[in-house]
Amino acid sequence: MKLRQRWIAIGTAGLAAALVVSIALAYALGWLRPPTPRATTPMSQSIYVWQRAWGDPVRRAVVDHASAADGGLIALAAEVAWKDGVSSTAVVALDHAALAASKVPIGLALRIGPCPTKLLRDPGTIAMLTSIARAAVASARAGGCEPRELQIDFDSATARLDDYRRWIETIAAEVKPMPVTITVLPSWMSSSAFGPLVAASAGFVLQVHSVEKARIESAAPTLCDSASAVRWTEQASRYGVPFLVALPTYGYLAMMDDAGKLTGLIAESDASALETGSRVREVSARPSAIAELVAHWMGARPQAMRGVIWYRMPVDGDRLNWSWPTLARVMRGAVPIGQLVLRCEESSAGLFELVAANDGDADATLPKSLLAQWSADVALVGADGLAGMEWSRKSANQAAFARVIEGPDARIRPGERRVIGWIRLDKHTEVSVHAVEEP
Numbered sequence: 001m002k003l004r005q006r007w008i009a010i011g012t013a014g015l016a017a018a019l020v021v022s023i024a025l026a027y028a029l030g031w032l033r034p035p036t037p038r039a040t041t042p043m044s045q046s047i048y049v050w051q052r053a054w055g056d057p058v059r060r061a062v063v064d065h066a067s068a069a070d071g072g073l074i075a076l077a078a079e080v081a082w083k084d085g086v087s088s089t090a091v092v093a094l095d096h097a098a099l100a101a102s103k104v105p106i107g108l109a110l111r112i113g114p115c116p117t118k119l120l121r122d123p124g125t126i127a128m129l130t131s132i133a134r135a136a137v138a139s140a141r142a143g144g145c146e147p148r149e150l151q152i153d154f155d156s157a158t159a160r161l162d163d164y165r166r167w168i169e170t171i172a173a174e175v176k177p178m179p180v181t182i183t184v185l186p187s188w189m190s191s192s193a194f195g196p197l198v199a200a201s202a203g204f205v206l207q208v209h210s211v212e213k214a215r216i217e218s219a220a221p222t223l224c225d226s227a228s229a230v231r232w233t234e235q236a237s238r239y240g241v242p243f244l245v246a247l248p249t250y251g252y253l254a255m256m257d258d259a260g261k262l263t264g265l266i267a268e269s270d271a272s273a274l275e276t277g278s279r280v281r282e283v284s285a286r287p288s289a290i291a292e293l294v295a296h297w298m299g300a301r302p303q304a305m306r307g308v309i310w311y312r313m314p315v316d317g318d319r320l321n322w323s324w325p326t327l328a329r330v331m332r333g334a335v336p337i338g339q340l341v342l343r344c345e346e347s348s349a350g351l352f353e354l355v356a357a358n359d360g361d362a363d364a365t366l367p368k369s370l371l372a373q374w375s376a377d378v379a380l381v382g383a384d385g386l387a388g389m390e391w392s393r394k395s396a397n398q399a400a401f402a403r404v405i406e407g408p409d410a411r412i413r414p415g416e417r418r419v420i421g422w423i424r425l426d427k428h429t430e431v432s433v434h435a436v437e438e439p
Contacts, residue, residue: 044307072105096143237302251284338364
C-alpha cells in the first residue's frame with residue numbers, strides 16, 4: 001500500500017509540473033495571453049527631417065508640408081560617431097525659425113553611431129552626450145523653437161541595452177521635464193533588458209525598415225516586410241509603453257558583383273561612389289505595400305501604437321526618396337498610381353518636342369521604346385533623343401526612340417514634365433507618339 005501511495009504521489013507531482021510547464025509555454029506563445037487592447041482613436045502621422053544641410057529645398061518642404069504631420073516633425077540636430085576610439089560630433093544648423101513657423105510639434109533627434117564597448121560606461125562618454133543634448137535644446141529655444149521632445153537614436157548592440165538604459169536615465173534627468181524618447185530595433189525585444197529600457201523612456205519608435213544583406217540579394221528586394229512589421233508591432237505593444245512605428249520612404253542603390261552578392265550601398269545616388277564593374281540594383285520602399293500596411297493599422301492596431309513616423313521628409317532634388325504627392329497619398333492608406341502621358345508639342349513650324357509628363361501621384365517609368373509617326377508626304381529633316389533617350393530612323397515617316405538609362409534617372413516624378421527628344425520636319429503636320437510594347 002505504501003509503495004502504491006508513493007507512486008501515486010510521484011505521478012501527481014509529475015503531472016502538476018508538466019501542467020505548469022505547459023501553461024508557461026502556452027503563455028509565452030501567446031495562446032493564453034489576453035487579447036491586446038485595440039486603438040479606437042485616429043492614428044497620428046509624424047515625419048523625420050533628417051537632412052544635415054538645410055538649404056532652400058529643405059526649408060520649402062518644411063513650410064509647405066509640415067501641416068500634414070499632425071504628430072509633428074522630428075529634426076536631426078546632431079550626430080555623434082567614433083573612429084578608432086575617438087568621437088566626433090556633427091551639429092546640424094537647423095532653421096529654427098522655419099520649424100517654429102510650421103505650427104506643428106517639433107522634436108529634436110540626437111543620432112549616436114556604434115560606441116566602442118570600453119567607452120559605454122565611461123563617465124566622459126555620458127557627460128559628452130548630455131552636453132550635446134543640452135546644447136541642442138538650448139539652441140532651439142534661442143532660435144524661437146520650443147522642442148516637445150528629445151529623441152535618442154543609438155546603434156546599440158542588443159547585449160548592451162542595460163548600458164543604453166543608463167544613458168537614457170542620465171540624459172532624461174539632465175533635460176527634464178522634456179520627454180526623452182528612443183528608437184528601437186525589433187531584435188532588441190528578444191532581450192530581457194528591453195522592457196526596462198523602454199520603461200526608462202517617455203516612449204519609443206519601432207523601426208521596422210532595415211537594410212539586410214539577404215533581403216537585398218533576394219529576387220524581390222525591399223526595405224520593409226509588411227508581415228514582419230505587423231508581428232513586431234503586436235509584440236512591442238505588450239510592454240505597455242506608447243510607441244510610433246517608423247516607416248520608410250527612401251531607397252538605396254545596391255552595388256552587386258557578378259555572383260549577385262552585395263558589395264556596397266549608395267544613398268541618394270552618388271555616381272562617383274559606384275565601383276567599376278559593379279552591377280547596380282535599386283532597393284526601395286514600395287509605396288503600394290506601405291499604403292496597404294497603413295490602411296491595415298488605420299483599421300486595427302494595438303492601443304499602445306499611437307501612430308507612424310515617416311523616414312523621411314521629401315525634398316526637391318531627392319532621387320531615391322518618394323516625392324511629396326506619393327507620401328501624401330500613402331499617409332491616407334491609399335495606393336498611389338503613376339500616370340505617364342506622352343505627347344508631341346510643336347514649338348515652331350516643323351519643330352516638335354517629344355514630352356513625357358506624369359499626371360499621377362507616384363513615380364512613372366519612361367518606356368523602353370517609343371515611336372513618333374507623321375504623314376507620309378512630310379520629310380524628316382533631323383531628330384535627336386534627350387534625357388536618356390536615343391533615336392533611330394524607323395521608316396520614311398517614323399522615328400524610334402530607345403531608353404538608355406535605368407534606375408532613378410528613368411523615372412518621371414509626379415507633376416514632372418520632361419523633354420525626351422525632338423524631330424524636325426520639312427513642314428507642319430500632325431505627329432503622334434506612343435510607347436512600343438515589348439514582345
